Amino acid sequence: MLTWNDIVKFATDGNPEPDCEVRKSEDEWREQLAPEQFHVTRKHGTERAFSSGMCDLFEPGKYACVCCDTLLFDADEKFDSGTGWPSFTQPAKENAISYHGDNTMGMTRVETLCNACDAHLGHVFPDGPAPSGLRYCMNAVALKKVEGTDAVATFGGGCYWCTEAVFRSVKGVSGVQSGFSDGEAAGPTYKEVCTGETGYAEVVQINYDPKVVSYEELLRIHMGTHDPTTLNAQGADIGTQYRSIILYRSDEERQIAENLLEEISDTFESDIVTEVKNFDEFYPAPEAHDDYYNRNPDQGYCQVVISPKIAKFRRTFQYLLSPDE
Numbered sequence: 368m369l370t371w372n373d374i375v376k377f378a379t380d381g382n383p384e385p386d387c388e389v390r391k392s393e394d395e396w397r398e399q400l401a402p403e404q405f406h407v408t409r410k411h412g413t414e415r416a417f418s419s420g421m422c423d424l425f426e427p428g429k430y431a432c433v434c435c436d437t438l439l440f441d442a443d444e445k446f447d448s449g450t451g452w453p454s455f456t457q458p459a460k461e462n463a464i465s466y467h468g469d470n471t472m473g474m475t476r477v478e479t480l481c482n483a484c485d486a487h488l489g490h491v492f493p494d495g496p497a498p499s500g501l502r503y504c505m506n507a508v509a510l511k512k513v514e515g516t517d518a519v520a521t522f523g524g525g526c527y528w529c530t531e532a533v534f535r536s537v538k539g540v541s542g543v544q545s546g547f548s549d550g551e552a553a554g555p556t557y558k559e560v561c562t563g564e565t566g567y568a569e570v571v572q573i574n575y576d577p578k579v580v581s582y583e584e585l586l587r588i589h590m591g592t593h594d595p596t597t598l599n600a601q602g603a604d605i606g607t608q609y610r611s612i613i614l615y616r617s618d619e620e621r622q623i624a625e626n627l628l629e630e631i632s633d634t635f636e637s638d639i640v641t642e643v644k645n646f647d648e649f650y651p652a653p654e655a656h657d658d659y660y661n662r663n664p665d666q667g668y669c670q671v672v673i674s675p676k677i678a679k680f681r682r683t684f685q686y687l688l689s690p691d692e
């Protein structure tokens with residue numbers, strides 16, 4: 368549990384590393400967000416007190432960053448501060464939020480930002496209820512209420528259109544985002560990644576509820592729906608961006624991945640070349656690429672490459688499909 372001493376230390380000596388970083392240009396944020404959301408989160412604005420019904424909302428669930436979906440607060444930590452802004456006593460994770468000294472408005476305050484995308488959220492004060500004594504005073508428009516899903520997995524197995532389409536039909540999966548990971552220079556564009564020279568792999572980032580589908584089950588689906596034995600290639604797609612890769616976020620996930628690769632190694636004729644690496648950063652793909660398969664089912668590439676993969680997945684992992692599939 369964080370206390371005021373920790374907050375002061377973060378603001379003075381530096382903030383903890385985030386689990387993931389999301390970087391977009393100002394124009395991209397402006398396009399993605401409603402004007403009020405953009406003003407508050409990207410321009411350090413403040414909404415009017417009592418302007419949101421979120422103050423009176425105390426149902427169980429979680430609150431995520433409106434910009435990048437990173438989980439920031441659990442509803443269990445929400446309390447009625449009477450200030451007119453939604454208030455929490457503790458973040459969902461110690462590294463979810465970053466803290467910065469703020470000397471505007473003639474006061475010394477501690478500003479809070481989403482640690483993943485630097486969205487301005489509000490301020491934190493040392494006058495909250497015990498035991499933490501903290502009051503995170505948040506702008507409601509910087510937050511969005513989400514259900515209990517809270518785990519994230521990142522895999523690459525060739526063209527992300529294919530991988531994304533597979534995971535979208537898995538039960539317990541609430542979101543799948545295509546993008547790039549494990550490369551060199553920050554903020555790659557799709558064009559740059561296509562050259563195969565950025566070091567980036569095309570990956571999917573999967574949000575899932577671990578009570579419904581486990582990390583291991585997701586891994587089994589991943590390993591069963593691409594060819595992990597072809598180095599830097601999937602079918603006709605050739606280049607390092609198409610490499611087979613598992614990006615773990617904890618030692619436990621690394622262990623699960625290594626054990627599974629060991630277990631299935633005999634089922635393939637050639638050696639498995641899948642990389643197992645520590646997750647670092649994730650850059651979302653251009654929006655036109657989101658959910659490509661479901662939006663373009665008649666496009667030739669999808670028919671030839673993606674549909675057979677989904678058919679294979681449906682046969683092998685019938686029990687993991689969402690009820691609406």
Ligand SMILES: [Zn+2]
Nearest residue numbers: 432435481484
């Ligand atoms: Zn964020």
